[in-house]
Amino acid sequence: MEYIVEKIGMSRTIAVPSIPVTLLKVLDAKVCEVNESKRALVAYSRGKKINKAIAGQQKKYSLSAEFNRFTTMDVANDAVGDLDMAPLGEAKKLKVSFNSKGRGFAGVIKRHGFAGGPGGHGSRFHRAPGSIGNCEWPGRVQKGKKMPGHYGNVKVTVKNEVVSYDAENGILALKGAVAGPNGAMGRVRIVK
Amino acid sequence: MRNKYIEAFEKAQIAEKNVPDFRAGDTIRVAVNIKEGEKTRVQNFEGVCIARRGSGTGETFMVRKIGANSIGVERIFPIYSDSIDSITLVRRGRVRRAKLFYLRERKGKAARIKELKK
Numbered sequence: 001m002e003y004i005v006e007k008i009g010m011s012r013t014i015a016v017p018s019i020p021v022t023l024l025k026v027l028d029a030k031v032c033e034v035n036e037s038k039r040a041l042v043a044y045s046r047g048k049k050i051n052k053a054i055a056g057q058q059k060k061y062s063l064s065a066e067f068n069r070f071t072t073m074d075v076a077n078d079a080v081g082d083l084d085m086a087p088l089g090e091a092k093k094l095k096v097s098f099n100s101k102g103r104g105f106a107g108v109i110k111r112h113g114f115a116g117g118p119g120g121h122g123s124r125f126h127r128a129p130g131s132i133g134n135c136e137w138p139g140r141v142q143k144g145k146k147m148p149g150h151y152g153n154v155k156v157t158v159k160n161e162v163v164s165y166d167a168e169n170g171i172l173a174l175k176g177a178v179a180g181p182n183g184a185m186g187r188v189r190i191v192k
Numbered sequence: 193m194r195n196k197y198i199e200a201f202e203k204a205q206i207a208e209k210n211v212p213d214f215r216a217g218d219t220i221r222v223a224v225n226i227k228e229g230e231k232t233r234v235q236n237f238e239g240v241c242i243a244r245r246g247s248g249t250g251e252t253f254m255v256r257k258i259g260a261n262s263i264g265v266e267r268i269f270p271i272y273s274d275s276i277d278s279i280t281l282v283r284r285g286r287v288r289r290a291k292l293f294y295l296r297e298r299k300g301k302a303a304r305i306k307e308l309k310k
Contacts, residue, residue, distance in 0.1 A: 008197050012249050014205050014272045016225075023197055171197055182195075 001087045001190045002073040004029055004044050005172065007098065009182045013163065021163050022178050024096075024188065026170040029083040031075055032061040040075040042083065043067040046185060073187070088172070091162050091190045098186035100179040102153030112146040156180075159191065194248070202248040209272050214253075216241055216292050217285030217305050222255060222269055223277035234277050237267060240285065240305060242292040244271075256295060258303075264296065284308040 005024040013019045029044040043057075045066040054068050061080075076084040108114040108129045117125030129148065133141045156179035163173040172188070180186060214220055221238040239257025246252050251271045259265040269276060285305035295303050 009195055011198050011201055014209075014249050014270070014274055016273065016275045018249075018270070018273065021201075023195075023201060025197060166201075169197065169200070171201065173201065 001076050003188050005186055005188050007180055007182055007184050019175050021173045024172040030063055030067055031077045031080050031083055034077055038074055042071055042073055044069050087190055088165055093161055093192040095157055095159055095189040095191050096178045097155055097157040098178055098180035098184055100152045100154060100156045101181055103151040106151035107148045111151040205249055206272050211271055211279055212281045214241060214281050216243055216290050217287030218281055219283040221280045221282055225275050225277050242295060
């Protein structure tokens with residue numbers, strides 16, 4: 001089962017030892033179509049974007065105007081209607097997928113954790129990648145050489161334990177961190 | 193302002209905690225649960241609160257006392273942690289700042305804090 005969630009932020013518990021928790025809000029969603037394998041077309045709300053294609057889908061599935069995004073995912077529902085949140089109450093472990101924060105074009109220190117050179121004493125080697133290969137043989141750079149480039153803004157999936165679930169407000173508290181900035185939207189999938 | 197959901201999550205945990213209202217300069221006694229093997233016992237730590245920092249469940253305070261051989265001992269406690277049995281306010285102090293780190297450079301009489309009288 002999958003759900004669409006919004007990352008709220010992090011907090012901690014007062015137990016001994018204290019657990020760092022990430023809070024996620026489970027968003028309301030409408031199931032529009034379900035097939036036998038419980039793969040469904042689901043509508044949810046993000047922003048106010050509307051166009052003729054969205055309006056047409058809303059009319060087709062008789063949705064209200066705020067449900068303006070569509071996606072396919074695994075659901076617990078048998079029938080069309082509100083997304084069934086019941087399985088979240090018994091969930092112990094979740095796979096959480098978010099787009100990580102984008103760092104733009106990043107150097108090798110930030111992107112691959114290279115050590116970098118000494119700052120002073122005329123070393124003239126600070127944050128550069130250094131040598132990238134051998135000599136006349138092989139005469140080329142090895143494939144997969146770690147170099148500067150675009151870093152972040154890719155889907156990152158982590159497994160987290162569920163600390164608590166507040167069904168009334170739809171707030172999930174997970175142990176540990178998840179990728180992405182606060183306010184970002186992602187998905188959780190029940191593993192156990 | 194913090195997010196209302198984070199605040200609600202933290203408030204629910206703090207709700208049962210009974211912490212007296214204290215600030216830097218107050219003398220307080222902290223009863224700490226200590227686990228030794230299977231047994232747990234309570235140990236008191238009494239001294240001047242020299243700082244409070246943080247908010248919500250992550251809020252902590254610093255207590256400074258003069259230990260054996262007049263060596264200064266400072267401990268940092270999370271206010272709402274389950275490892276703290278109780279906090280008692282012993283004496284209110286009259287101070288003019290929120291962080292009393294200047295006490296670390298003071299010794300003996302110079303490190304005293306006047307009692308706050310209403």
